Amino acid sequence: MHDTPARFTHVDDDSPRAPGAAGDLSFGQELLWLMDRASPGTTVWNVARAFRIRGSFDANALQQALDALAARQEALRTIFVAADDGPRALVLPPAPVPLQRVDLSALAPRAAAARAHELLRTSAETPFDLASVPLLRAMLITLGSNEYIFSLDTHHIVSDGWSKSVTLRELSALYDSFATGASAALPELPLQFGQYATAERSIAHRVSLAEDLAYWRQRLTGIDPTIRLPLDRKPAATPTYEAATAVTDLPQALVERLRDVAREHGATVYMGLFAAFATVLHRYSGQTEVVIGSPSAGRLDADTENLIGFFANTLVLRTSFAGDPTFAELLGRVRETVLDAFEHQAAPLEQLVLELQSDGSLAPAPLFGVVMTMEDTLPAELRFAGTEVEALPSVATKTKFDLTLLVREQSDGLRLTLLYRSDLFEADTAARLLAHVRTVLDGAAGDPERRVDRLRLLTADEQRQVSAWNSTGGAAEPFAPVHERIKAQAGRVPHATAVVCGERRLTYAELDAAAAAVARRLPQSGVVHGAPVGVYLERSLEAIVAMCGIMQAGAAFVPLPPDAASERLERRLGESGITVVVTTPALRSALPPQVTVVTLGDEIEKDAARERHVGVQLKQTTPDDVAYVLFTSGSTGVPKGVVVSHGNLANYTQAIQARMGVSGDQPWQFATVSSLGADLGHTAIFPALTSGGTLHLIPANIAVDAAHFAAYARAHPIDVLKITPSHLEALLAGETAAGLLPRRWLVVGGEACSWKLVSHVQSLSACRILNHYGPSETTVGATTFVVDNDAPERAWTATVPIGSPLPGVRCYVLDQNAEQLPVGVEGELSIGGAGVARGYVNRPELTAQRFLPDPFANEAGARMYRTGDRVRRLRSGALEFLGRLDDQVKIRGFRVELGEIENVLQAHELVQRCAVRFTRPPHAPARLDAYVVLRDEADDSGALPRLREWLRARLPEYMLPDALIVLDRLPLSANGKLDTAALPDPEQGAEGAAAFTQPRTPTEATVAEVIAKVLNLERVSVTANLLQLGFQSILAIRALGTLSRRLGVRIPLRSFFEGPTVGQLAAAVDAEVMRSDDRELEKALALLHGPERS
Incomplete structure (x- = not known):
């Protein structure tokens, strides 16, 4: 016992409550009562135990023992009722305890065992009514001659872990007394639980604990109880709290190494285990602070030692990982936290819960969702005279917390049991977590001065699995730059159609000749090998000719959007060092005078005919030569020029062809609807032209009109279409949706793809769907996911996964210290392999920040690109895109992912498309605004109330948008992506304004x-x-x-x-x-x- 002041010194009335008299609840009981009221019928607070009894057994003596136990322990005959001033506890007179008797002796042994298990489970899953007596129920099942099962279930509001030992000890003594006639010899109880509750509520008691309460108020201010663990299932609106367990054993040798480290730093083995467990949770969540509950008995006075009741007090331990601590430093922090917490454990933390709740919710664990405890190793056995009693495994199927780590000493080391919510986690996830705790312990015990963020997390088996997932092989063919492969098609199928744009087309021979003409003119304009050359052209035949001709000349093409503002155009010219630009006479006047212009005639088909028989000496191209420079938007607003090599482009082209099964034996029809200023269209351009297929550049007026698009597709059947999900959804809203889908592959990319869109496409067409992902810095695409009808990932992910690496590509999920993370854990996607670009043009510092040495590659000089994208790896090995690392916002005191709100909105049947925007208006609170495009059948006035109800049922209050704004369409950029900046501001007086409204009824x-x-x-x-x-x-x-x-x-x-x-x-x-x-x-x-x- 701790040397603390007696907790009952100030009780005015030291007599037990009279039967029927109303009294106080303890703070712990009050919180449980509130939780029970908020979730009627819950069984998470049921405490179920069962025992097998063999031998000569007296059932009547058991009944008498139960009755005597309830008469002796006031808590077992207390009920809890609502009153005007809050809940009250009523102690009822002693009465017989119901003992259900079931005789299964007539059944076969196996049938009897199954029926007994069913009865035990039913009892454990039957809720208690806190306003009815008793909050204890017992059952005696007869299996056969001298063989029984006895179960005893209580509600946590009247019994805690310590009470288990008291209950079994006293029930054993009372049974023996009634069965044999011997005296029970139980110690006198100095007080009853009701007196403890009254004392806890007394003003004098609170004054004596003022220092402890002040300590906890300070410690719990600003607490974030949520540990953002990797979930296998989305939390249900009404949680079931279903439970399961995973187990691992720590060998004695490892425990002794940990004990030595702990002893050296003035700590205990428990503190070392706690530090390792907290480290795993920190590494899983990325949070700099994790909060874990640690139960204490709460019996700080000897007079409570033999009482049954809810005394337990769970200490809230905040562990900080700020400052990049070593394990030794972390162990010191844990030691101080634990010692301080136990020094102030007399304060009932439950009374602080209501003060600290920010949203008024009554979740079962308001201050923490994860618990760690050392299991009681003291004997808590049930012994009945003349029998053998064996404790049975728990049949309880509920758990109060997301995770509970139970640590038990055994002769050959320590056993770790993880009790987890199976409605949130799969069994393999729980097993991995325990394996990671052991891996961290092994590393920390070997080198306690190692920083915890550098301790290896993955097991050896996991490392081998990641390597296997990344062993995609390289491109099967030897290196050949794409322009040489295109030229080869001109020799193989010269009269086949290469490019179509509207009513115009080029054969391969014409394309080659026109490109050769451009290649010949560039050196005459001062272009040298490797120089950047601007392509200032619309999506057209001329643009494809220019790109091929520039590469043939050994130069690098740089797309320049014709709709760009003059200042932006001049900045790109200057940053990339462009002195020569290929354009048309119509666009020439928009270019600044200092650049040299190479113009393409209005009739390049005739130009090509004139040049067809004039050869051009192709410069030798190496994999390291630059193929193109592509400018992408930057977070600072200044575009970045990505330098892509011929080796990068060749690998991507061959890889995506292999993934889709493209070959030159049967030419395919490819279509792109994207601006040439982005690389989205490269998925169609280069695979088409290097395989002898036909590239369709869909004109802008057709690409945005579903009816015209469908008509075009009927006239020119398409095999492969590359398009963004936003663009596709807009097109599919029309009546002619099915007609515009391709025959073979629908390739979606550029943004997250919803399962709803996939289902819509699959209801219209048999084409295969390829979700395509990749930043420009890794050359068009790095991963793909083939969406099958029976893809198990539908049940695991909110959006379609981005899949697995393309051939020649490696993908890593890393934390902020570039350490690999396990399956399920969110991290930053870093990409290595043949697609990694050379860097940013004239931006050496930014290049050094984002393009890093690849520590996981076998080849020297390998690099990887940090994407800034949040992903996790699924158990199948596929990657799931979760958003940007900077996509998290904090509003109303909570961290919020905008994508989570969007996913809930998108799931409503009336919503065609949606977006959520976070803003901080000047002199006003931050706000969330949701923009929705409704389906045609939806009525605006009726839809909004339904959407509000839908959101309210699925999201916490702090995530609800301040306003819902209906739009005819979401604004898209030229590349088909959502243009967030173009979303309209909500009108003044929109829903969410704080105007006062008088009562109306x-x-x-x-x-x-x-x-x-x-x-x-x-x-x-x-x-x-x-x-x-x-x-x-x-x-x-x-x-x-x-x-x-x-x-x-x-x-x-x-x-x-x-x-x-x-x-x-x-x-x-x-x-x-x-x-x-x-x-x-x-x-x-x-x-x-x-x-x-x-």
């Missing part, structure tokens, strides 16, 4: 009056969010109690949380009044007519 007036009084306010707006006004759970209970009394109806607590405004609560009251009136009418009619007579 008598019920609203009553509700507003009661809530204003509880909140000590003059008035409350009908539309105000009460949670944001400081409404807490206990205040809600009091307000609802008053309302129930004044309005004559019982209002469930859940009504407040489902609609936290006066208006919504009043509507719930009116609905309950109507239901009550209907019930009264039915009773009256029944009395009037009486029973029918035959």
